[in-house]
Amino acid sequence: MSLAAESLAYGWPGRTIGRGLSFAIEPGEVVALLGPNGTGKTTLIRTLLGLLAPHAGRVTIEGRDLARLSRAEAARRLAYVPQAVPSPFPFTVAEVVLMGRAAHLGPFSRPGRRDRAAAEAAIARVGIAHLADRPFTAVSGGERQLTLIARALAQGGRVMVLDEPTASLDFGNQVRVLELIASLARDGAGVLFTTHDPDHAFLVADRVLLLKDGTLLAAGTPRETITEETLYALYGVGVRIVEVADGAGRRLVCLPRAAA
Amino acid sequence: MSRSVFGLSVALTALLGAILLAFSVGRFPVSPADLAAVLWGLFSGAEHGRPAAVATVILSVRGPRVLAAVAVGAALASAGAAYQALFRNPLVSPDILGVSTGASVGAALGILLGRDLAVIQLLAFLGGLVAVGCVVGAASLFRGHDPILLLVLAGIAVGALFGAVVSLIKVVADPYNQLPAITFWLLGSLSGTVARDLAGTAPVILAGLVPLALLSFRIDVVSLGEEEARALGVEAGRVRLIVILCATVITASAVSLSGTIGWVGLVVPHMARFLVGPGFARLLPASALLGGGFLLLVDTLARTAARIEIPLGVLTAFVGTPVFVWVLARARRSWS
Numbered sequence: 001m002s003l004a005a006e007s008l009a010y011g012w013p014g015r016t017i018g019r020g021l022s023f024a025i026e027p028g029e030v031v032a033l034l035g036p037n038g039t040g041k042t043t044l045i046r047t048l049l050g051l052l053a054p055h056a057g058r059v060t061i062e063g064r065d066l067a068r069l070s071r072a073e074a075a076r077r078l079a080y081v082p083q084a085v086p087s088p089f090p091f092t093v094a095e096v097v098l099m100g101r102a103a104h105l106g107p108f109s110r111p112g113r114r115d116r117a118a119a120e121a122a123i124a125r126v127g128i129a130h131l132a133d134r135p136f137t138a139v140s141g142g143e144r145q146l147t148l149i150a151r152a153l154a155q156g157g158r159v160m161v162l163d164e165p166t167a168s169l170d171f172g173n174q175v176r177v178l179e180l181i182a183s184l185a186r187d188g189a190g191v192l193f194t195t196h197d198p199d200h201a202f203l204v205a206d207r208v209l210l211l212k213d214g215t216l217l218a219a220g221t222p223r224e225t226i227t228e229e230t231l232y233a234l235y236g237v238g239v240r241i242v243e244v245a246d247g248a249g250r251r252l253v254c255l256p257r258a259a260a
Numbered sequence: 261m262s263r264s265v266f267g268l269s270v271a272l273t274a275l276l277g278a279i280l281l282a283f284s285v286g287r288f289p290v291s292p293a294d295l296a297a298v299l300w301g302l303f304s305g306a307e308h309g310r311p312a313a314v315a316t317v318i319l320s321v322r323g324p325r326v327l328a329a330v331a332v333g334a335a336l337a338s339a340g341a342a343y344q345a346l347f348r349n350p351l352v353s354p355d356i357l358g359v360s361t362g363a364s365v366g367a368a369l370g371i372l373l374g375r376d377l378a379v380i381q382l383l384a385f386l387g388g389l390v391a392v393g394c395v396v397g398a399a400s401l402f403r404g405h406d407p408i409l410l411l412v413l414a415g416i417a418v419g420a421l422f423g424a425v426v427s428l429i430k431v432v433a434d435p436y437n438q439l440p441a442i443t444f445w446l447l448g449s450l451s452g453t454v455a456r457d458l459a460g461t462a463p464v465i466l467a468g469l470v471p472l473a474l475l476s477f478r479i480d481v482v483s484l485g486e487e488e489a490r491a492l493g494v495e496a497g498r499v500r501l502i503v504i505l506c507a508t509v510i511t512a513s514a515v516s517l518s519g520t521i522g523w524v525g526l527v528v529p530h531m532a533r534f535l536v537g538p539g540f541a542r543l544l545p546a547s548a549l550l551g552g553g554f555l556l557l558v559d560t561l562a563r564t565a566a567r568i569e570i571p572l573g574v575l576t577a578f579v580g581t582p583v584f585v586w587v588l589a590r591a592r593r594s595w596s
């Protein structure tokens with residue numbers, strides 16, 4: 001069991017948003033977290049990362065209580081890919097990825113040859129070697145997202161948590177990022193990502209968590225979890241889910257119902 | 261790699277050029293040959309064979325002042341670079357947490373009490389520390405908010421309070437002796453510097469620079485933002501406290517020596533970033549070298565441009581504003 005929430009209550013200091021959450025992300029699987037705006041997805045993710053303290057219950061990583069690990073110990077097991085906001089300083093893509101090694105270094109040390117090798121391997125893995133010397137501030141949104149995924153890989157953990165990795169990306173980059181997520185899981189990583197698009201869950205997720213008002217509305221395989229009923233309960237809009245033939249097999253897609 | 265070596269070489273050359281110029285020009289011109297002979301004599305103990313007046317100008321008059329200008333400029337620029345990284349904002353200066361205003365209160369109080377220069381310097385240094393201590397203390401009263409925003413807001417509030425105290429001291433000060441002294445201190449000057457001032461200040465500045473240099477990689481990570489830094493395994497809060505402490509000690513020592521001097525800590529880190537990029541391991545030495553050279557040039561201008569000494573704080577603003585606009589126009593692409 002890689003990353004697990006046990007009877008977790010989460011929220012801001014002094015304000016509990018959700019409670020009673022139990023789930024786990026296993027190695028090699030992709031889990032999609034869906035929920036409407038304002039339901040506390042980002043707050044939940046911060047709690048899962050140990051950036052906010054649980055209000056009740058606990059988060060474990062590889063069986064150990066996250067709250068008892070130092071920031072560095074946690075970061076060596078659990079990597080975070082935030083939404084790509086531009087940084088005020090023009091670090092190069094390679095420098096940003098190298099910062100993923102911070103958890104492996106003492107407070108006064110600087111990255112050495114092994115860290116550089118790990119960063120280079122991560123950059124090659126996500127296919128952005130040609131961008132390594134470009135300023136992070138000057139590459140496109142999709143390239144920034146890939147850089148942050150490379151940084152998470154350089155961190156060297158077994159679990160990766162991505163906060164809306166496809167937000168504000170164009171269609172091609174959305175597909176590229178999703179394919180990368182799927183291939184990281186094939187390599188053995190456990191991946192949790194949040195998304196606003198149920199089709200993304202159909203595309204790459206092995207399991208889906210539906211979050212509504214701070215509790216899990218449903219959890220399970222995409223096919224059994226994402227239904228016309230649950231999507232209406234989640235978002236309050238009518239949706240049809242249709243099955244389409246797609247070379248290799250049959251797939252589900254969501255279609256919003258046309259306005260009457 | 262080559263870019264940072266080149267950038268640091270440029271910064272070092274600029275500093276050496278400024279030092280050579282500062283020793284040469286003035287009411288008593290000194291040729292480079294005289295300078296070399298006297299300095300060689302100082303280090304080797306050999307007889308330099310130049311007139312005693314030349315040696316006095318170099319070693320007693322210009323020497324301490326040149327070293328003080330370099331030390332103060334390097335200190336302000338380094339502290340500025342550290343604060344800009346910490347606050348993730350290229351428009352931040354070392355005054356952001358009120359260190360200069362606090363130092364002004366200390367110095368004005370020292371002048372009001374009629375104490376000698378050493379006491380005034382000590383009070384200025386302590387005033388800077390007290391002001392920043394108040395800011396950090398006030399910010400830590402409110403938990404669960406963005407700590408950086410709280411620090412900035414507390415800095416504005418405490419700065420305003422200490423500024424009011426300076427005004428109050430000016431009102432009660434003797435208008436013939438004390439008030440001009442306070443005003444002159446607030447405008448910044450290195451004209452009275454002697455070697456003994458430096459001996460007290462320079463080690464403190466160095467002691468503040470060492471942890472900043474050692475923490476350079478952590479400072480890079482923290483400049484990504486609190487949350488990302490913590491997710492990357494860095495105790496951002498701890499790094500922030502160390503950086504604030506070091507940058508405050510550095511700035512307070514510099515200001516206690518020179519009086520308040522604006523602009524250096526804001527402008528020079530931009531020039532340095534332009535030369536060597538944002539990585540703090542290179543940005544810190546580049547800022548220190550350029551800051552030392554910049555303030556030395558300005559101070560040389562201050563004592564040679566007119567019949568009277570022009571206050572340093574006035575000149576850094578005159579020189580710094582156009583440089584800043586130029587840097588903004590050139591650097592916009594890279595940090596926006």
